[in-house]
Amino acid sequence: MPVSFTFNSADLIRFLPETILTVAATLMMVLDPLVHKRSSSLFGNMSLVALVTAAAAAVYAFTAQAGAAFGGMLSIDGFATFFRVLVMVVGILTVLPSFRFLDRQDAETSEYHALLLFSIVGQSIMVSANDLIVIFIGLEISSIASYILAGYFRDDKRANEAALKYFLLGSFATAFFLYGIALIYGATGSTNLSTVHGALGGPNAPKEVFVGLSAALMFVGLGFKVSASPFQIWAPDVYQGAPTPISAFLSAGPKAAAFAVFLRIFMTAFEPIGPGWEPLIWGSALLSMTIGNFAALLQSNVKRLLAYSSIAHAGYVLVALTARRDSGVAAAMFYLAAYALMNIGAFAVVSHLSGKGEQYQSVEDFSGLAQKQPLTAAMLTIFLLSLIGVPLTGGFFGKFYIFKAALESHLVWLTVLGLLNSAVAAYYYLRILVMMYMRDPSEATARAEPLSPGLRAALILPAAGTLFLGIFPNWVLDFAGRSSTLLK
């Protein structure tokens, strides 16, 4: 399809968030040799400013210049804006605890923050792309930066293992995804999602075997990125080995972006063949929830536990996708927002407690936290209750909307099994609560340093957000509901 590449100012405004972040990240790399090592908080502050500005720019782009950009390659709609802001909020919440964390590990800061910003640029492109090739570019930008970030502590064996594993498996997954693109291009002659949708739904629909295979290949690629079963194997090792703020980031940002792509591709391009892929997602959803929850029961390392829990939560979002309706998309959007807040908050506590060299990572290390640092414990309690799905937290409403959408689509069994799964999940989250409130202080909690201002913000903001989503879910849900009807 011929595309005219005449730039206009509207397109530039639509692309403003990515521009801001790229400029900021490049600037950091240039500044790095010029800045004295001790003034390390400079880069953190820079990325905070860049992320806040970019989020504001994303909102502005939507209110002032919503619509397709660059000849239909980007689609700046409500859906894109929701996820753009979400990945930037995730970025902010990753940067906040990183100040103290990097300081404690004596780590370089400029590359860290620059890579983080690049990764977010990639995610931002992914979520607003309306063309498979652009999605692929965004995916690569995001992934390559996150591979490096996972192995940021290059002297640490586990970090090396994490990065290598993530890189190798991730490359495979991306290749699958690319192969899927190639097939669909061969079948329909286009990589534009709207055009593909038209071609598949039209009278001269291409052979189902090609389309089905293409959908399956893309499902493999995206399933890996969102750590859905059976492509979840990498997640626990990577989350455990990566620096804790990066684990938090990986479990929220790239995942949300990949889900945004997942939703967009399967609800637009592949929407006409929905009945075909529904059983596939159905199975993956159930498998993810079950494997995630039951494996998490056995974990003693908190980061691994949260990794398995994040697999389970990917399963819940897939339930929303299985529903194949707009309310399901809205539910998934809401859930991803709630999940990002609660999960990143929980990881922030882990990074706070882990100590030098991240030596304290086991569930036992949380013992007696409530007596030593009641505020930290209270915040983590909110996150854990939200992960369990107790009412008045965002996690509860997220689950509620998802299963409501599923029941609207008559997925009774998936709903019942999913809800029972969430009861199983309560057990391992409760274990952390037990440690914090019902045991005497451990070495880790006794030695824990007082909360730094950045960390305090990184706990209170998501906790407030989690409660807000739990008490006034409508604000976010209304927007999600309005944005859930994707351009087809």
Next chain:
Amino acid sequence: MNLLLVVLLLPLAGFLVALALPRSSENASRTWALTLSLVTFVASLGLLFYFDRGAAGDQFTVDLLWIASPEIHFHIAADGVSLWLVLLTTFLTPICVLISWNFIRNRAKEFYAFLLLLEFGLAGVFIAQDLFLFYVFWEISLVPMYFLIGIWGHERRIYAAVKFFLYTMAGSVLMLAAIIYLYNRTQTFGYAEILDQLASGRLTFTSSEQMLLFLAFFIAFAIKVPLFPLHTWLPDAHVEAPSAGSVMLASVMLKMGTFGILHYCLPLFPSAARQCAPWIAVLAIIGIIYGALVAMVQPNMKKLVAYSSVSHLGFVVLGIFSFTQLGMDGAVYQMLNHGVSTGALFLLVGLLYERRHSLEIVDYGGVATTAPWLATAFLITTLASIGLPVLNNFVGEFLVLQGAALANFTWAIYAAIGVILSACYMLWMYQRVFYGEASGEVRSHVFDLKLREWAAIVPLIVMMFWMGVYSKSFLDPVGKTNARLLDQTHVNVPFRVQLDRPEAGHAR
């Protein structure tokens, strides 16, 4: 300002203030909790005063839109049954504060905060008129109880707390699925609206659909009751909880289950409920007899009282599933009676524990000589619990047995065995603890009631007599509400034995 809303929100406000109190001063926390819970109680007495006893419908209604889409209302109201359960909650909370006064030394601030949050959640469960709101309160009440057991309980507290949480959670997720399913069918969470749709025939279920929905609700409630064989969490939770936790758990929390069955299961799914009634009645009777037999052989006082709860709650379930006005009135009355008398038992056992630091019956004996007033209070409570006339449980058990006899005479015969057994295990425990030779330990440690303890136990004993002698003051509103409820289930038994009540069929 709506009084019911005040009664509901006061504990929540109290909880938030309690969180802000200084950690170091336990006195500030407990004084605050006592003051606030007393104020709440006084406010709830106002409910009693303004309650229109002639009406069967909902009163003190507050209906605010909470979430626009899907439409969820903050809709609360009280009827003749929930009124009493709210009063039971507000009545027992200050008593719980009093008995924890010296016992809870460690992290007192959090303790009283959780106690107030618990009061909020429990009161909310009974007055929510929106299914979603009901579920929210149902789950909220779980969290503070989990912490009360887990932090301030005895040795195996963590095991008990987690078991309690998971059991309830497993049941309630199914209920959530059923609630969402109902919403998708009716497009509303409003309970009255759903019942309207049912009554007018706009909402109909196939019989298998109705059965599954009924079970989804019923299992959640049955776990909470607890109905045999879902009762195994209860002895653990009761034994390990601190006294105040045991009192709230036994007296109020278990009633969430029976209230739920009565208030939701029956009107929503009448024919499934009727179909299951024989099976459930049998389970209830097994619970009555099994609970009593197991209670008899317990060496631990708290465990004994816990199993006696299984037995007593069996009566309540039996009364509900007799589908007779008498049985249901008896069931509701028994819910209140059990709240008062078993609450008092846990309280008194707690007082013994505070003195002797043991719950084992063998560690006691001859307490009546060292603590005669404590022994007297215990005796009255024991007699109330085994259903002696003039005391409260007699009325409830009598009504339940009469209702059960009307439904199926055999049920009544078997259930009556439970009454006899309850006399055996309670009196036997009383004999072993209070009579005989007092050991040196008992002599030196077990002293008589102190003023604060008097203040906690006397109101309960007064209630036992009042409820036993003048049950009419309680049963009138209950009867009205139950008559309406029976009408909703369309299964009025023709030969209802009425004392002085208008024909229930016309109440609506």
